[in-house]
Amino acid sequence: MSTTSYRSKIASAKLTDWVEPSFEDLCGISNSSFAPQTKPSGLVRRQQKNKEHPLFINSSHSEFQKTKRSKYFSREKSSSQIENDPWVVKYKPETQTELAVHKKKIEEVEVWLKAHAVQRQPKQGGSLLLLTGPPGCGKTATVQVLAKDLGVQLQEWINPILMNFRRDDVKNIFDCESSCQMFSSQSQTGLFQEFLLRANKYTKLQMVGDSTETDRKLILVEDMPNIFYREPASLHQILRRFVQTGRCPLVFIVSDSISGDINQRLLFPKEIQEELSFSNISFNPVAPTSMMKVLNRIATSETNWSGGRVAVPDKTALELLCCGSSGDIRNAINSLHFSSLTDSSLQRPNKREKTGHKPGKLSSRAKQKQNLEKSLVKQEHLQAIGGKDASLFLFRALGKILYCKREPATESNLPRLPLHLSVHERDPLLVEPEAVVEKSHMPGDLFNLYLHQNYLDFLTDIDDVVRASKYMSTADILTGDWNSRAALREYSASVATRGVMHSNTARAYAHCQGRVGFKPLHKPQWLLINKKYRENCLAAKTLFSNFCLTSLCLQTQLLPYLALLTNPMRNQGPKIPDHIKEALDVPISVSELQNALKSLKLGSAPGNDSSDCFYPRHWPIAPEETFLEIET
Numbered sequence: 001m002s003t004t005s006y007r008s009k010i011a012s013a014k015l016t017d018w019v020e021p022s023f024e025d026l027c028g029i030s031n032s033s034f035a036p037q038t039k040p041s042g043l044v045r046r047q048q049k050n051k052e053h054p055l056f057i058n059s060s061h062s063e064f065q066k067t068k069r070s071k072y073f074s075r076e077k078s079s080s081q082i083e084n085d086p087w088v089v090k091y092k093p094e095t096q097t098e099l100a101v102h103k104k105k106i107e108e109v110e111v112w113l114k115a116h117a118v119q120r121q122p123k124q125g126g127s128l129l130l131l132t133g134p135p136g137c138g139k140t141a142t143v144q145v146l147a148k149d150l151g152v153q154l155q156e157w158i159n160p161i162l163m164n165f166r167r168d169d170v171k172n173i174f175d176c177e178s179s180c181q182m183f184s185s186q187s188q189t190g191l192f193q194e195f196l197l198r199a200n201k202y203t204k205l206q207m208v209g210d211s212t213e214t215d216r217k218l219i220l221v222e223d224m225p226n227i228f229y230r231e232p233a234s235l236h237q238i239l240r241r242f243v244q245t246g247r248c249p250l251v252f253i254v255s256d257s258i259s260g261d262i263n264q265r266l267l268f269p270k271e272i273q274e275e276l277s278f279s280n281i282s283f284n285p286v287a288p289t290s291m292m293k294v295l296n297r298i299a300t301s302e303t304n305w306s307g308g309r310v311a312v313p314d315k316t317a318l319e320l321l322c323c324g325s326s327g328d329i330r331n332a333i334n335s336l337h338f339s340s341l342t343d344s345s346l347q348r349p350n351k352r353e354k355t356g357h358k359p360g361k362l363s364s365r366a367k368q369k370q371n372l373e374k375s376l377v378k379q380e381h382l383q384a385i386g387g388k389d390a391s392l393f394l395f396r397a398l399g400k401i402l403y404c405k406r407e408p409a410t411e412s413n414l415p416r417l418p419l420h421l422s423v424h425e426r427d428p429l430l431v432e433p434e435a436v437v438e439k440s441h442m443p444g445d446l447f448n449l450y451l452h453q454n455y456l457d458f459l460t461d462i463d464d465v466v467r468a469s470k471y472m473s474t475a476d477i478l479t480g481d482w483n484s485r486a487a488l489r490e491y492s493a494s495v496a497t498r499g500v501m502h503s504n505t506a507r508a509y510a511h512c513q514g515r516v517g518f519k520p521l522h523k524p525q526w527l528l529i530n531k532k533y534r535e536n537c538l539a540a541k542t543l544f545s546n547f548c549l550t551s552l553c554l555q556t557q558l559l560p561y562l563a564l565l566t567n568p569m570r571n572q573g574p575k576i577p578d579h580i581k582e583a584l585d586v587p588i589s590v591s592e593l594q595n596a597l598k599s600l601k602l603g604s605a606p607g608n609d610s611s612d613c614f615y616p617r618h619w620p621i622a623p624e625e626t627f628l629e630i631e632t
């Protein structure tokens with residue numbers, strides 16, 4: 001045995017000692033070919049480092065290189081390695097039928113890919129597609145499966161990890177012996193631009209097992225460079241150029257966040273989408289039926305494969321998992337995986353089960369109660385290991401409050417109210433209003449506004465309206481003071497939601513919950529009025545900036561005074577035309593007020609120009625005095 005091979009063996013043994021199991025699929029290779037033979041020279045070291053540099057690899061990321069390598073070597077994985085894979089990877093969909101995505105969506109993406117990647121016209125330019133939808137609904141999986149089916153190479157951008165600048169680097173950069181000088185720092189925008197250029201121009205590096213027959217390709221960007229969130233204009237500039245010079249389609253995947261499609265609107269506003277002829281396909285959360293199918297398939301195959309070592313949850317538990325993951329298949333599969341682990345360290349003792357009743361005969365009601373409790377406990381247990389923060393779409397959340405569903409009361413869960421309070425008797429609510437508001441991810445006072453705009457349509461009795469409006473007023477008072485607003489927001493929402501639900505006597509009991517039918521929900525008018533108010537404040541402040549008055553003072557004192565000037569009884573001047581009277585009514589915009597003052601010939605906007613700064617004849621005090629008054 002040669003010394004070199006012996007040394008390499010030792011080195012590889014050392015390597016595998018501490019790098020396993022995360023890199024175990026690479027070890028086979030590292031043992032023989034990647035093990036260091038001699039101490040690397042400065043140049044070699046730099047070359048090795050440069051390999052990690054984004055520009056030296058196809059998709060600009062050493063992490064990406066790792067995943068690529070692991071994907072590449074995955075064909076040679078042993079069964080134990082496959083066993084250790086997370087189930088999302090192990091059960092990754094390979095064909096269209098395996099995808100838990102609606103057929104129509106798959107078809108839409110397929111048609112687009114065929115038109116822009118497969119049957120491309122020679123001078124078509126770069127086409128752009130934007131895939132949106134909630135996280136984990138299978139957008140990436142769909143593109144991957146379809147690209148494979150259509151024989152299209154996928155070139156994916158993954159954000160480079162910014163390399164830390166070490167002391168050695170400085171030496172290397174200014175190393176006089178080195179033949180090539182390279183400064184490794186580059187802006188994210190520059191790197192992204194370069195990646196697009198390269199991906200557009202050259203074909204992908206050939207991995208073992210990749211087909212060589214195709215030159216069709218597709219660039220995929222899911223991991224958006226952070227800089228574009230701060231400077232979307234630079235992205236737009238890059239895209240404008242890509243549309244003209246591109247030789248292949250470019251697909252962006254943007255997932256919705258809790259606050260909705262804010263990222264999408266920031267990065268790809270409507271005007272840009274129109275200008276660059278973006279195609280937009282929006283995905284929905286995975287349907288519970290499709291999700292159940294996938295979970296069932298995984299559960300069955302795991303039970304068969306593991307020979308009982310894996311405790312796969314039963315059907316009800318799978319249904320709970322489905323509900324808890326809110327249409328996110330990645331989350332559902334991960335939860336299933338974790339909940340199936342029989343590792344005792346992951347199992348928490350269930351106090352309620354431990355201290356349970358002794359087996360004996362139970363009445364049917366008690367049995368029902370016990371079943372319900374068990375399922376709740378199970379749900380808690382499952383939610384604890386994989387439950388997703390289920391957010392509610394705003395209008396669904398509002399519906400839960402306004403439609404106010406109740407369940408029949410049983411003696412155990414509802415002690416009766418005394419006779420004199422019987423008007424307040426209600427069946428228990430099906431939802432917890434505070435939880436509904438929380439899941440809408442909206443501040444309580446804003447939620448109240450939506451409720452206030454819509455609650456009238458759902459009440460049929462005038463007394464109910466009176467009662468509900470009292471609750472709304474109380475809720476409003478709670479958030480009236482900005483000092484305590486943040487702390488009292490939740491209480492305010494609680495008062496408003498519970499108040500509206502309680503006031504609705506037509507829906508007080510589970511048995512009298514007739515169909516209300518569809519009622520459209522509206523945006524609060526308050527938002528529009530508040531916008532106008534802010535605009536007017538700004539206008540008044542600009543117009544009367546020399547007065548140094550607060551906008552509140554301007555709106556409640558100065559502008560009303562101007563409005564009073566339009567009263568012909570007080571104003572001895574010429575008769576004021578109606579349109580000016582209207583213009584002088586509060587609220588008023590800057591230009592309207594300026595026009596009004598000019599045409600009144602009473603004065604220009606005070607302070608605009610000192611030479612022609614005069615004020616109406618009936619002005620109570622000169623503006624300078626007002627200023628002095630405020631100063632003192």
Ligand SMILES: Nc1ncnc2c1ncn2[C@@H]1O[C@H](COP(=O)(O)OP(=O)(O)OP(=O)(O)O)[C@@H](O)[C@H]1O
Pocket residue numbers: 088089091092093098099100101133134135136137138139140141142253254255294329330333
């Ligand atoms: N039947 C299936 N259909 C879709 N995805 C599946 C299926 N089975 C397993 N998966 C796995 O679920 C995950 C789905 O995530 P995917 O990346 O496609 O979602 P996404 O919509 O792109 O969301 P995100 O933007 O958060 O990545 C993938 O890891 C995929 O391998």
